[in-house]
Amino acid sequence: MSHDTYELKAELRERVGKGSSRELRRKGLIPAVIYGDKQEPVAISLPSKEVTLKIHSGGFMTTVATIDVDGKKISVLPKDYQLDPVRDFTMHVDFLRVGANTQVNVEVPVHFINEAKSPGIKIGGVLNIVRHEVELHCPADSIPEFLTADLSGLKIGDGIHISNIKLPQGVTPVIGDRDFTIATIVSPAGGTTGEEEATPAAEG
16 A cells, blocks of 8 residues: 555635746745546645655655645545756646546556575676556555565576566556566676676776
8 A cells, every 4th residue: 555645735726827826836835736536627725845745755646645625625646746947846736636436547666675585686687677667557545655576586587577566456557468577687787797887987
């Protein structure tokens, strides 16, 4: 399961547009929109600091949240956000309204375990990660926090495919027509050991 759910207090936005967005940001708020579930989009404002902290703490895009809009509680999943490229604060967030039966597509990170139990890595092989994240189709209320890829027993030339990863019930990969590769164990470039490869290249 994903990170613990959380609640944000929001206010309805009377006006939309660039001018009102700038005004909100001056007050420490950010514009956001809630859409989906066959209902009209709702324009809201949220506390900038609180949302930015949630984004940086991880799991933001895979955690269902509750937004309290003037006393009305709406279950949502963040679908997109914009950060200011210079000052690293949140500019805007889009939320998808989710119900009991909502299915969503989300990018879920892959965690690799048991590198020490991989014979290929032990003799200097390198873990070549093809996909750091996998896009999954799953119920909004049971999004995995991460997928686990076990490297135990893998030799140089072996790989981990999506079929090697245990997915929770009701969760399927969005790419369903092939057993795609998550990572492979490859020979170190030029036949060097893993340690040698980790040394910085000569200057010049």
